[in-house]
Amino acid sequence: MIKKITQEQAWQIRHNVMWPEKPFDYIKVDGDDRAIHYGLFIETKLISVISLFINNEEAQFRKFATITTEQNKGYGSTLLRHTLIQAKLAGVQRIWCNARTNKSAFYQKFGLQATDQSFSKGGKEYLIMEKQLSTETT
Numbered sequence: 288m289i290k291k292i293t294q295e296q297a298w299q300i301r302h303n304v305m306w307p308e309k310p311f312d313y314i315k316v317d318g319d320d321r322a323i324h325y326g327l328f329i330e331t332k333l334i335s336v337i338s339l340f341i342n343n344e345e346a347q348f349r350k351f352a353t354i355t356t357e358q359n360k361g362y363g364s365t366l367l368r369h370t371l372i373q374a375k376l377a378g379v380q381r382i383w384c385n386a387r388t389n390k391s392a393f394y395q396k397f398g399l400q401a402t403d404q405s406f407s408k409g410g411k412e413y414l415i416m417e418k419q420l421s422t423e424t425t
């Protein structure tokens with residue numbers, strides 16, 4: 288089941304999965320209090336999280352994470368698909384993300400395309416990927 292969650296719930300999974308060695312506050316981002324956070328649950332257990340930051344007709348999704356023991360089972364794909372649909376329903380025309388470069392093939396499966404913008408942060412390589420939602424039929 289997918290539902291909206293609080294920023295605090297998102298922070299817990301982000302920290303455990305992405306930066307467990309950093310202080311807890313490291314995974315918080317500006318605007319978390321205004322973002323929409325979605326979580327995928329199995330029964331009552333939170334498995335995967337993603338945060339959607341809408342800015343008029345554009346939106347960025349950030350801090351997408353599935354708990355380590357439940358990765359590669361399709362949960363993240365289900366959650367990302369849900370998020371793209373919700374963004375479109377909210378009137379978003381362009382959605383984008385800072386993708387870890389080694390994950391770009393994963394995002395391509397959802398119709399995101401690499402832009403020519405890339406950067407590195409915290410020793411990791413990133414690529415900006417985007418998708419136009421306005422022209423889609425689904």
Ligand SMILES: CC(C)(COP(=O)(O)OP(=O)(O)OC[C@H]1O[C@@H](n2cnc3c(N)ncnc32)[C@H](O)[C@@H]1OP(=O)(O)O)[C@@H](O)C(=O)NCCC(=O)NCCS
Nearest residue numbers: 351352353358359360361362363364385386387390392393
């Ligand atoms: C990125 C992330 C959120 C994906 O979540 P996930 O729940 O593992 O996603 P899925 O299981 O849907 O897909 C992951 C892979 O498993 C594959 N997969 C999906 N369902 C599957 C299934 N039933 N059986 C086997 N493999 C499956 C997918 O095709 C995908 O393969 P790919 O990475 O080679 O493209 C997760 O890997 C994660 O938390 N990573 C660490 C944090 C991170 O890097 N976040 C993203 C920053 S850009």
